[in-house]
Structures are given as structure tokens and as C-alpha cells.
Amino acid sequence: MLLPLLLVSPARGWWSVPTGIPLYAAIASAVGTAVLLATWTVRRRHVLVRGWAQAVAATGLLLVLPVLVVATADGGPPGGARPWLPLLLGAPVVALVGLPTLAAMRELAVVGRGTPLPHDPPDRLVTSGPYSYVRNPMQLSISGLYTVCAVLLVEPILLLGTLGAVVFTVVAADRQERGAMAPAFGGAWAAFHAGVRPWVPRWRPWSGRAAGALTVAVSAEPAAGATAGVRSGSRDPWLVLARWFRARSATALEVRGVTRSPSGGPRLTYETDAVRVHGLEALGRSLDHVNLAWAALGWVLVLPLPDPASRERRGPRRRPCWSTARDRVTGGAGTPPAGESWSGTRRS
Numbered sequence: 242m243l244l245p246l247l248l249v250s251p252a253r254g255w256w257s258v259p260t261g262i263p264l265y266a267a268i269a270s271a272v273g274t275a276v277l278l279a280t281w282t283v284r285r286r287h288v289l290v291r292g293w294a295q296a297v298a299a300t301g302l303l304l305v306l307p308v309l310v311v312a313t314a315d316g317g318p319p320g321g322a323r324p325w326l327p328l329l330l331g332a333p334v335v336a337l338v339g340l341p342t343l344a345a346m347r348e349l350a351v352v353g354r355g356t357p358l359p360h361d362p363p364d365r366l367v368t369s370g371p372y373s374y375v376r377n378p379m380q381l382s383i384s385g386l387y388t389v390c391a392v393l394l395v396e397p398i399l400l401l402g403t404l405g406a407v408v409f410t411v412v413a414a415d416r417q418e419r420g421a422m423a424p425a426f427g428g429a430w431a432a433f434h435a436g437v438r439p440w441v442p443r444w445r446p447w448s449g450r451a452a453g454a455l456t457v458a459v460s461a462e463p464a465a466g467a468t469a470g471v472r473s474g475s476r477d478p479w480l481v482l483a484r485w486f487r488a489r490s491a492t493a494l495e496v497r498g499v500t501r502s503p504s505g506g507p508r509l510t511y512e513t514d515a516v517r518v519h520g521l522e523a524l525g526r527s528l529d530h531v532n533l534a535w536a537a538l539g540w541v542l543v544l545p546l547p548d549p550a551s552r553e554r555r556g557p558r559r560r561p562c563w564s565t566a567r568d569r570v571t572g573g574a575g576t577p578p579a580g581e582s583w584s585g586t587r588r589s
Contacts, residue, residue: 342382
């Protein structure tokens with residue numbers, strides 16, 4: 242139902258070769274991308290790629306295009322400055338204000354296995370990431386970006402974008418969320434709706450957010466009676482990191498200390514009922530439990546990482562052995578005993 246539509250001027254020069262080659266390439270790219278994303282959406286595959294595609298398209302259509310149109314109209318901003326110069330100087334502020342919407346998109350994809358669009362919703366209620374601090378991080382971020390761009394470009398008309406984002410949230414988005422989320426998640430959605438307010442972020446995450454556990458693999462054997470493997474006076478940096486999290490009373494985060502295996506293994510492991518990650522992503526997700534400032538740093542660390550579910554699904558590909566396959570058919574020496582599979586494990 243989402244067929245691409247293309248309107249092209251009937252001028253003959255557009256379709257001739259070589260003038261028409263860029264047009265043909267654009268048509269093929271648009272149609273190919275649309276079909277590919279539609280196929281992945283129907284089959285529920287590559288959710289993080291779908292989320293990034295939506296983020297790029299929404300940012301381009303809802304923010305970049307209107308800002309460029311306004312900034313370049315009538316010779317550009319006052320004073321004759323190029324439209325990209327003030328935006329470049331204010332890039333750190335733009336990045337900080339835009340961070341919550343990208344982090345929220347990734348959280349919906351990784352934890353909820355869905356995207357922000359109504360036709361591709363998440364499978365579970367997401368209460369982690371930016372959603373543990375504010376109920377509408379995307380609308381808040383978009384309205385903030387319009388306000389920042391209006392100030393940087395000295396274009397008050399861009400404040401209409403801020404007003405539009407607020408009106409859309411109040412009139413359409415909230416109603417759609419209540420109509421879809423309440424029947425799907427029941428009491429969990431009601432508790433989230435009551436505990437996390439819109440527009441004004443919390444400093445500490447909501448106490449009812451998704452609980453997580455951080456396991457720190459330390460180098461030394463913990464002293465007798467040490468709590469969760471965290472020993473005072475140790476110079477092991479991993480013990481110091483575990484004590485740092487415990488000292489800040491991270492919300493809904495259990496910190497565990499274990500002795501690292503001689504064979505190695507990940508130093509940090511973070512897990513909830515939805516995700517299990519290691520290393521840098523484990524650190525970033527744990528920072529999300531401390532406060533808003535540390536959570537923003539955690540979002541920056543986690544944002545460029547791939548989908549952890551896709552990494553877990555990847556494994557060594559085993560080539561089938563012809564002799565084993567033949568024995569399966571002929572009942573030869575390789576036939577397993579009754580009730581067991583070919584790997585020697587019990588059949589489920």
C-alpha cells in the first residue's frame with residue numbers, strides 16, 4: 242500500500258541518454274530502497290536498519306528541508322551570512338538537543354524490536370533509555386531543534402515548527418499512544434504513563450523502569466565477606482568501576498562482582514529481560530541508570546553500535562558432511578540412538 246510515486250516533467254531531454262541516466266538511477270534507487278525496507282518491515286528483519294532509515298528520512302523531511310528553505314529564502318539570514326555557518330558553530334548544541342530522539346529510536350529497535358512509526362510498532366513496552374527520563378523524547382527533541390535553529394539563524398518563523406511539534410504531540414500523538422499502548426500493555430503502560438511526565442525530563446530515572454544487572458569480572462579474588470565482590474582498598478580498576486556504580490545508588494541496577502575466568506571473557510556484562518550485552522554497550526546501558534547527565538554519555542557510547550541481537554544470531558557456519566547425511570538416510574553407523582539428535586543432545 243506504500244507504492245512509490247514519481248512525477249516527472251514530460252520534457253524529452255529528461256529521458257534521453259545520457260541526460261536520463263541520473264534520472265533512471267534515482268528511480269531505481271528510490272524503488273529499490275522502498276521495496277527493501279517494506280520487505281524487511283513485513284518480515285520483521287533488520288530492525289535497527291529500519292529505524293535508522295526512518296530517522297534519516299524524518300530528520301531530512303521534518304527538519305533539514307524546512308530549515309534550508311527558510312534560511313535560503315530572500316538571500317538567506319540577516320547580515321548575508323551563509324545558512325550553514327551559524328549551524329556549524331552551533332553544531333554541539335544541535336547534537337546535544339538531537340541526541341534523545343536518536344537514542345529513543347535505537348532503544349525502540351533494540352529493546353522493543355520495532356520503530357516509531359504506527360505501522361511498525363515495538364513488541365514490548367520500552368521504559369529504558371530516554372524513556373526512563375521523559376515520556377516523549379522524540380517530540381521534545383524535535384521541538385527543541387526547531388527552537389535552536391530559530392535562534393542560530395535568527396529566523397523566528399522556525400518557531401512555528403516548535404509549535405507544530407507541540408500541537409502534534411498533544412492532539413495526535415498522545416491520543417494515538419493511549420489508543421494503542423493501553424490495550425497492548427495494560428497496567429504496565431498505566432504505571433509508565435503516571436510515573437514519567439512529558440516535556441520535562443527527570444534528573445534521576447524512573448524507579449519503575451526496566452531493571453538491569455551489571456556483572457563486573459574482576460582480576461582478584463574478592464575478600465571474605467565483601468559485598469557483591471566489591472572490596473575496599475583494591476586497586477583493580479574493574480573493582481573501582483563497580484564501587485563507582487554502587488556509590489551512586491544507580492536506579493534499578495544490580496551490580497555484581499565475580500572473579501574473571503583464567504581463560505578470559507568479557508569484563509562487563511549487562512542484562513535485562515530483553516537484552517544481554519558486553520563491553521562498551523554494557524557500560525553505556527549501565528550509565529543510563531545513574532542520572533540524566535551520565536545517561537546522555539551512555540547514549541553517545543551506545544548509539545553507533547550494531548544491534549546486539551544480530552551479533553548473537555551470528556555464529557560459525559558449519560558445512561554439512563556428506564557421509565553423515567548419507568548415514569541419516571541409510572541408517573548406517575552414524576545413526577543416533579532413539580530420542581537423541583545428531584549432536585548427541587536430547588530432542589525437544
